[in-house]
Amino acid sequence: MTEAVNKTSSGYAKAILKEAFSQISARIGLIWIGVIAFFAVFAPFLANSHPYLLSTEAGISSPLLQHLSPADVIILVLCITVLILIYLKKHIGFNVLALFSVLIISSVLSYVFIEPPRLVVYEQYREMEQNGKVNWVINAPIPYSAKDYLRDYGETGMENPLGQKERTHWFGTEQSGADVLSRMIHACRIALGIGFVATGIAMLIGVILGGLMGYFSGVVDMLGMRLVEIFEAIPTLFLLLTFVAFFGSSLYLMMVIIGITTWPGYARYVRAEFLKLRKMDYVQSAISCGLPLRSILFRHMLPNGVAPVLVAASFGVASAILFEAILSFLGLGLVDNPSWGQMLNQAVQSASFYWWMAFFPGGAIFLTVFAYNLMGEALRDAIDPYLKKNN
């Protein structure tokens, strides 16, 4: 018989992603996350009290670059690396390796060599300008840092968006006088970071434990499942509250706790997939060809079983963001650094209701969680064989 070969070659992962992101909802979600990521990476360039360039009698200087922190630099370098890697289109193993080495090298270098001034006086540029000491100045689009409390303007506090004539605050100001828009842009980092890192930790633990449970089954599976059940019984939010009460609030602690309490979900998915895959003929044939365990687990089983985990992960990112927002809203989150949840908290602190403090951060949280859920739904549809029309 002549048998037509009618489809062109392409990997499964690529096909899934293409199908998932051919849906409009997923694209909207992706675009929103892209915008947030852009804000997160370029936050110091978008909202900063330090001008890009400043010309005084002492000469031309760039206070903004001088005040960049090591973290700002690392994020920038990583972003550029990712863009280069996407352009190069190398193998996934190479990408991960390159990203990690760049991360380590850049963090070591930047923490050794970059030392921003300890004492930061945000008001100095505005005062210099008023006193006529400045020849010319180029400011950031939003000329207020996240922690610039506008001390030079005296008693500031909650101000309506565009409520002042001499200053423009697009989203108003918060309790201690800082610009809300600037704080929201800087908070993007926390929102993205906590989502990705916490979910990353959970996925790593979940995939490894779940994979071992599924492949070896028997006693390993039984013990593993009991462990899963123990961890599933832990109420994440109350554990977080307890830890914050004991150890003070730290972003990294939050990431780790969310990570180690949410892995059982991923472990369950991977275990179920591996139990099924173990009996598949192609895995059996890999065993009968005498391939090493490493290859069977990571080359023949994991790529076939990882799809549901990715779906769960996109929902997981959303829920990690919510956890952080909830903690901050309860006043147990970060103290000085900006976060969306913490801003929401301020909206209801006093007797009067400050709508801009609720609307903008609340909207941002809503949209981000919504965007991740949209992408998760699209991925789920793409890997669902029942919804496939032709394959």
Place this chain on the structure above:
Amino acid sequence: MSKLFLKIDQLRTHLETGKKVVKAVEDVSLEINRGETFCLVGESGSGKSITALSIMKLLPASIASHPSGSIELMDENPISILDVKEDDMRDIRGSRIAMIFQEPMNSLNPVYTIGEQIIEALQIHQPELSDQQARIKAISALDDVQIPNPEQRIDEYPHRLSGGQRQRVMIAMALACEPELLIADEPTTALDVTVQAEILSLMKDLQRRNNMSILFITHDFGVVAQMAHKLAVMQLGKIVEQGEVQTVLKNPQHNYTKQLLAALPENLKQQHRADIQAEIKQSQAEQRDRDLIKIENLKVYFPIKKGVFRHTVDHVRAVDDVSLTIKQGEIMALVGESGCGKTTLGRALLRLEDTTEGAFYYNQHELTQLSQKQVKPYRQELQFIFQDPMSSLNPRLNIATTLIEPMKVHGIGNNKHERIVLAEQALEQVQLKPEFLWRYPHEFSGGQRQRIGIARSLVLNPKFIVCDEVTSALDVSVQAEILDILLKLRKDFGLTLLFITHNISVVEYISDKIAVMYKGKIVEKGDTDQVTSSPQHEYTKQLLAAVPRLH
């Protein structure tokens, strides 16, 4: 009342999937008389099931359309089925035209007893029946399909019945309302031959009693020869030939029909095979005396565990005390019905299943006592070809990776380039193009995948291959090609094969020796010709008698 019952005229069925229109049925015309069996034969995807579903109007209206043609029920006033409204169609389905499906395991609802399901069907079409009357009718329907103790069995759930019994219940359900036409879509494909023979004779019997027409859809010409009065051969949605069954089978006119008939294992050139055999016997005369595989009292038991502490209460004796020797260069066929342990035996030989007791010698090396690590060097020489070509290739890896990775592990070929050349050669040996190396499994048809599966075991230069039902998922013409490839490889490389199958005609074509397995034990073994012509054991006799023969 006229003799003619159903008339299909120039029927076309188009299915829309996305932007594509699949012309599933093209200009099909056929006539079915009362009390007659009409067989639709064709390979998978030829449109035979779609034709049947069109008659029942069971295709989803959103994707199926009939651009032209008509289906008419010949009453005093002919009813055009395509124009009947959905509500009225319900009165026709079941009471005038009934249908039974291929997979008896899935077509009964597991949460109702079989009695409830038959009674429901009865009362929908005959609402005047009281519960008591319906029950009596259901019991007699079960009695008709020869289910023992119908008074008791009527209250059982489907999971208590075997596959053959479930298919009987399906037939009882379909026949309970005394339809004038029964559409049977591959009703015996999923069943063992012995059960198939019983179901076929039952259907013939019921047909005679009720003067019912049967539209029988199948791919098996042996079944056609037994059942049909008339026959139509379908290819790519068209009927290429139809007529009286004996005329078509004895004297096929269309090329495709000739091809199909020639591809049947029993029609494949016996002479050609004899030549190859003689050649092999000559060239390997000295080697053939050597036992390559020796199985001694092998047992594979699966524990049945119960209770909180999962203690073993009993064993499933999948392979029970089997002894077998296979000589170098021989093809040994292992035959038996589903669940008799033949696949487990094959898997145990490759240490994919742990053995309970007994010994297995490969080239005088005992393998059952070795650890998985110690077995590794032997894995190269012992290979397995799997039944289902759809699941035996990793969908995420291209063919090159699938073929090259095992070579690398076993140190075949010095570098990547050399291995690619070897992989290309392997593909050529199974008659595939070398450029297929860079494609992914989903781009291939079932037959092509099965060949890739063969190529995968070939790249390791094996000495012994276990072929587990390698052709049972394939159409006859593809099956013939695969069998020829295997025979040729045996000739070229002196391979030894253990050929696991349930298809006797394939066995007769390909194998030198045969071992018949029944409930975990080997009940008869010997030369293929000798066993098939004069079987000794009761089960072998039954099995051979049940095989539907063309002539």
